[in-house]
Amino acid sequence: MATAGARTALRTRSLADLPHPREVPFLGNAIEIRPKTLHLQLERWAKKYGSAYTFRLLNRHVVVISDRAAIETALRERPITFRRMEAIQEVFEEIGLNGVFSAEGDAWRFQRHIVAQALDAKHVRDFFPMLRVITERLIRRWTVTASDGVAIDLYADLSRYTVDVTTNFAFGYDMNTLERDDDEFQRHLSPIFPVLSFRVNFPLPYWRLFKLPSDRRFDRNLNIVKDRISVIVAACRERLAKERRGDERPKNLMEVLIAQERAGLGKLTKDDFYANIMTMLLAGEDTTAATLAWAMYFIAKHPDVRERLRAEAEDVLATDHVVAAIEDLARMPYHDAVLSETMRLKPVAPLQFMQANVATELDGIVIPAKTYILFIMRDELASDATARFDPDRSTPRDGSGREIKDFAFGGGPRVCPGRNLAMIEMKMALSAVVRNFTIERDPTGPEAYEEYAYVMLPRDARVRLSASTS
Numbered sequence: 001m002a003t004a005g006a007r008t009a010l011r012t013r014s015l016a017d018l019p020h021p022r023e024v025p026f027l028g029n030a031i032e033i034r035p036k037t038l039h040l041q042l043e044r045w046a047k048k049y050g051s052a053y054t055f056r057l058l059n060r061h062v063v064v065i066s067d068r069a070a071i072e073t074a075l076r077e078r079p080i081t082f083r084r085m086e087a088i089q090e091v092f093e094e095i096g097l098n099g100v101f102s103a104e105g106d107a108w109r110f111q112r113h114i115v116a117q118a119l120d121a122k123h124v125r126d127f128f129p130m131l132r133v134i135t136e137r138l139i140r141r142w143t144v145t146a147s148d149g150v151a152i153d154l155y156a157d158l159s160r161y162t163v164d165v166t167t168n169f170a171f172g173y174d175m176n177t178l179e180r181d182d183d184e185f186q187r188h189l190s191p192i193f194p195v196l197s198f199r200v201n202f203p204l205p206y207w208r209l210f211k212l213p214s215d216r217r218f219d220r221n222l223n224i225v226k227d228r229i230s231v232i233v234a235a236c237r238e239r240l241a242k243e244r245r246g247d248e249r250p251k252n253l254m255e256v257l258i259a260q261e262r263a264g265l266g267k268l269t270k271d272d273f274y275a276n277i278m279t280m281l282l283a284g285e286d287t288t289a290a291t292l293a294w295a296m297y298f299i300a301k302h303p304d305v306r307e308r309l310r311a312e313a314e315d316v317l318a319t320d321h322v323v324a325a326i327e328d329l330a331r332m333p334y335h336d337a338v339l340s341e342t343m344r345l346k347p348v349a350p351l352q353f354m355q356a357n358v359a360t361e362l363d364g365i366v367i368p369a370k371t372y373i374l375f376i377m378r379d380e381l382a383s384d385a386t387a388r389f390d391p392d393r394s395t396p397r398d399g400s401g402r403e404i405k406d407f408a409f410g411g412g413p414r415v416c417p418g419r420n421l422a423m424i425e426m427k428m429a430l431s432a433v434v435r436n437f438t439i440e441r442d443p444t445g446p447e448a449y450e451e452y453a454y455v456m457l458p459r460d461a462r463v464r465l466s467a468s469t470s
Helices: 004-011 035-049 068-076 086-094 105-118 121-148 154-171 184-189 192-201 213-243 253-262 270-301 303-317 326-331 333-345 419-436
Strands: 052-057 060-065 082-084 351-356 360-362 365-367 372-376 437-441 449-453 455-459 462-467
Touching: 035 052, 035 060, 035 192, 035 351, 035 372, 035 449, 060 068, 060 365, 068 351, 068 360, 068 372, 082 086, 086 192, 086 351, 105 253, 105 270, 121 154, 121 326, 121 419, 121 462, 154 184, 154 213, 154 253, 154 270, 154 419, 154 455, 184 213, 184 270, 192 213, 192 270, 192 449, 213 253, 213 270, 253 270, 270 303, 270 333, 270 419, 270 437, 270 455, 270 462, 303 326, 303 333, 303 419, 326 419, 333 419, 419 437
Parallel strands: 060 372
Antiparallel strands: 052 060, 082 351, 351 372, 360 365, 437 462, 449 455
16 A cells, blocks of 8 residues: 555656656657557557656657546646647647637637537427438448348448538538438548648648648648538528528528528628538538447457346337437447447547647646647556447446546537537437447458558458348
């Protein structure tokens, strides 16, 4: 047992007291970092050096923390004591995407208030009939795939699903990529997050001086997406002008932003307008699609979980193909448990990039102002037992077990405002799939692997479907 003196010493460690991997001159640990596996490297070091350590990128020392209580404290103390790493705001701002995700201070507070209006319970409830239509399209698409006996790339198809959901919810615009097989918009949207992730983590911002072919492709993709959005915005403005709905409540994010703009408060700039639309698109596509893909991949590997989900879905859906009423989603607690366990093992944001606004103390460490801190969000570092997929972990039948801290949507004042929509969207898709199909791993395919691109993307997550006989 540690003495009081020892505990005091632990509470006041400096950065120099923390363990760190061996460095090389000038580069530090840069040669060991690979952007697509950054989270895995940091987790390996955490298993070797403990819940708090440092590493160096050129002249920048970074603190890495995996202790759950410390992470919870830091999330709760945003945006006063801690903020997102300043490089995030810089990278997003330079391409005109400094929306509610990357903004800080008063700009964040103002934008958060606006976006939260569009994502409130009333808007989500009003959107449910359209969500049901889009989920039925997914089932029809996969019914054809199942009859053909073709393996499904879960992330690719679920990205279509989430793009259709997000564009409908945010703009009232139905792209219907699931049935039209038109993936042009998605094809240009999907590469944006990976490039942003690379730029945030790369120590030398060379793209500000010269452009590589990959940077020029990024610019083209971004401009195509912005041009497509501009057309949708113009159509929305024209429709609203014709309807002259007056004081009627805005129906979606775009209408909320236009209403704020028309109010003439002088705070919402043109860049804010497009930045928050793009933020909604990026966050709504990659994050939800990745979590759903990981969940279905786990289900394919665990037939016992699949059958429990199917039993619950059949009880709620009866003869329907998809959930009929939003209230019915509350009757599927095991679906919640499966999604919670998926997000624990495969958090869509496996790392949180933050820095201290002021000198402070966290996890027994004195943190100077401006220090960069990386939080490891995956809860599987303690033992092999916690790394197993077990949906009962969050609700142990005997009442035992440790409390699971759910950081899938962040925490504290900056918790994701789209959490409610994302959970409803995922439960709709998951219940419909297990109700209508038997889902199994593709025996001819490789094991799925993780790729870091600001979100944890599932690669080679392939399954085969067969029509349910029930």
